[in-house]
Amino acid sequence: MRRAIVCVTNDLVTDNRVHRTCTVLQELGYEVLLVGRKLPGSLPLQRPYATKRMRLIFRKGPLFYAEYAKRLFLMLLFARCSLIVANDLDTLLPAFLVARMRRKHLVYDSHEYFTEVPELEGRFARKVWLAIERWIFPKLRHVITVNDSIANAYRKRYGTLAERSRGARSLVNGNTIAERRGNTFAERSRSAGVPSNSEHEPVASTESRASSFDSRSASLGEGARGGDTRASSFDSRSGSLSAGGQEWITVVRNIPMPRELGPLPTRTELGLPSDRFILVLQGSGINVQRGGEEAVLAMRELPGALLLLIGGGDAWPVLERLVQEHGLHDRVRLLPRMPYEEMMRYTRNADLGLSLDKDTNLNYRFSLPNKLFDYFRAGIPALVTDLPEVAGIVRKFGAGVVVPSPESARLVAEVKALQADPARHSALREKATFAAASLNGASEQETLKAFLQSIG
Secondary structure, eight states: OOEEEEEEEOSSSHHHHHHHHHHHHTTTTTTEEEEEEEOOOOOOOOOSEEEEEOSOOOOHHHHHHHHHHHHHHHHHSSSSSSEEESSHHHHHHHHHHHHHHOOOOEEESSSSSSGGGGGGSHHHHHHHHHHHHHHHHHGOOOEEESSHHHHHHHHHHOOOOOHHHGGGOOOOOBBBBHHOOOOHHHHHHHTTTOOOOTTOOOOOEEEHHHHHOOOOOOOOOTTGGGGGGOOOOSOOOGGGEEEEEEEEEEEEOOOOOOOOOSOOOHHHHHHHHTTEEEEEEETTOOOTTHHHHHHHHHHGOOOTTEEEEEETTHHHHHHHHHHTTTOTTTTTEEOOOOEEEEEHHTTOOOOOEOOOOOOTTTHHHTOHHHHHHHHHHHTTOOOSSSSSHHHHHHHTTTOEEEOOOHHHHHHHHHHHHHHHHHHHHHHHHHHHHHHHHHSSSEEEEEEHHHHHHHHH
């Protein structure tokens, strides 16, 4: 039996995208091994395939990545496999080296625009990750990512498959044409072919933002090198682009598969107040610049509401401190990471979901977080910031409220408006339920299956 090894740097518990990849590989007849790491607080794990969580000495920073890469490289070098799946840039180097040395198939699944995350902004580490990406990415043949914005940014940075094969020499001193245009955020934004929300630059219209979601066949956009507008010979709905019949980048969105969530518990059973308007912000990556701080501060002006923060992230200590400093213990609850079904018990009892990423970096601008689809699945509308992918979906279905940026005063005003208008809130709930039914995770799974089948 063919064996696939799927690699990721998290502890495997809450990564539903990776879980979907593993189950699809099983359906295609692969024996699957999922590799991650074990943390002190990691929850127990039960999966229908083999898993391996490595215990590492270091938990973060350069030493963690170096230790993980070394351990993963040695494991992949001697493990039986025919396919390696690297999830995100922090697993790609050892996976690529072993795949090349052993002549194995390699799939790269980019969950985010890794080199543009705010944690790397202005740091030497970004240069290191960019160097790794620039060396490996042009050599890849099978790439998956989460939405069209990120796919088009990669095409802009590295070109189409045909352009890469005939234009590798255009990478001068490790810099692509797009990168040589500038290193500021605004310059990188323009080089990616994306409008900026800065007051110094024009803002994209509602229609142009929504088109990011509506357009399921990928194109390079007006700034593409060579103006290549050929249609994909792979499934155009998947968002892949090909040259000469060879696929390169395929879009598989993070829309969850329909799954049984069990009976809806009452708020009383969950220890939640029955008379509060409940907001929820969930996810394992509640990090800086994702609006958590503003959401907490907004609760100072919302005595009739309760904010649930579920998950974790590097902003968690800051959020705990803000709750303490402002005496918000009765209005804000921080709940740790938990299994998906348990988390959704709380989400289904909420009134409004929050997705408040700031337009401060390309990674957040292009983000399409799982939480948006979870909110719709729970039948609750979403309050989101005006970023192309997220706002495009909310506008398309009318399933929530879009704000330009997540200032606390603006959040307070929008929440109060919904509290004062139950009919409007009820209508938004209905549209969220319709959005959940329309955004079919099964079609995304079929796209992934077709992509993996094409590898052979």
